Amino acid sequence: MIPWINSDVPQISKAVLHEIGRGQHIDVSDGLNMAGRKDIYDIHDGLLSIFFPGVWSRECIEKGDVDFYITCSLRRISHKLVHIVRDMLLHHSRCNEGQEEEADRCYERASQLCRQFIAALPQIRRVLVSDIETAYSGDPAAVSRDEILLSYPFVEAVATYRLAHELYELKIPIVPRILSERAHSNTGIDIHPGAQIGDGFFIDHGTGVVIGETCRIGKNVKIYQGVTLGATSPFDESGTPRRGVKRHPDVGDNVIIYANAVILGGDTVIGENSIIGGNAWVTEPVPPNSVVFERNKTEMRQRRY
Numbered sequence: 001m002i003p004w005i006n007s008d009v010p011q012i013s014k015a016v017l018h019e020i021g022r023g024q025h026i027d028v029s030d031g032l033n034m035a036g037r038k039d040i041y042d043i044h045d046g047l048l049s050i051f052f053p054g055v056w057s058r059e060c061i062e063k064g065d066v067d068f069y070i071t072c073s074l075r076r077i078s079h080k081l082v083h084i085v086r087d088m089l090l091h092h093s094r095c096n097e098g099q100e101e102e103a104d105r106c107y108e109r110a111s112q113l114c115r116q117f118i119a120a121l122p123q124i125r126r127v128l129v130s131d132i133e134t135a136y137s138g139d140p141a142a143v144s145r146d147e148i149l150l151s152y153p154f155v156e157a158v159a160t161y162r163l164a165h166e167l168y169e170l171k172i173p174i175v176p177r178i179l180s181e182r183a184h185s186n187t188g189i190d191i192h193p194g195a196q197i198g199d200g201f202f203i204d205h206g207t208g209v210v211i212g213e214t215c216r217i218g219k220n221v222k223i224y225q226g227v228t229l230g231a232t233s234p235f236d237e238s239g240t241p242r243r244g245v246k247r248h249p250d251v252g253d254n255v256i257i258y259a260n261a262v263i264l265g266g267d268t269v270i271g272e273n274s275i276i277g278g279n280a281w282v283t284e285p286v287p288p289n290s291v292v293f294e295r296n297k298t299e300m301r302q303r304r305y
């Protein structure tokens, strides 16, 4: 018997309860159940395994069973997702004073949003194949597409990003960030769901990559470990960082960004076909077809393909 447990714990429980009751900033009074995060993880796993059944699924799946597997999984995921999104919408409305919505309305809206999300899955899957294709054609270390799919961390990070982006575009609260931060923990690659990323995107090695919310990235872009596409956070008069403004760079088609380059700012545009060298620090626009090989020094050159 540990004596302090009996004497101290009831009092400390009361004090914790008191802090919860103060409801400052984080409102748990409506019982937003964070066990829900496990349900979202389950949906995340389920969606990835639908994209690549028998590869990312826990189950071994025979060719003849794929159809059945996808239909059953998708039905299960759709049900679960509608309930989670309903809870999130309800919670979100309660956090905004005077805008509380009825549960039934949230349920209806959740159902519509999830329908749109599920309808987008075939297209997301198609784009994901283009990402793997860019990896295969761009990385001589990759022996096969299967090797990339089974072992490269960027596949999970980018697949998750593409799912999370769809949810973000539908303005579903919190769920997109839970997905992307889970992939961030698993892979070391941090892609905000708000970023816009074109087809054929490849992150080689991946560790430490950060891609900010308002980035726009073109097609067939390749980046290496440690690259930051970050913000020069603008502040308002009171010194508070301004939300909802364009603060991360744009990257044109066919750009390659080597390891640990840092590219910052909402007005920073990397023109198409450019190469940004390792450790470059870029805070100004770079014209198309440039090579940036050290701090802000650019050189025009003809790209070879």
Ligand SMILES: CC(=O)OC[C@H](N)C(=O)O
Pocket (backbone or CB within 6 Å): 210, 211, 212, 213, 229, 230, 231, 232, 233, 247
């Ligand atoms: C990627 C990055 O610079 O993030 C900084 C901050 N979270 C923002 O979004 O502005």
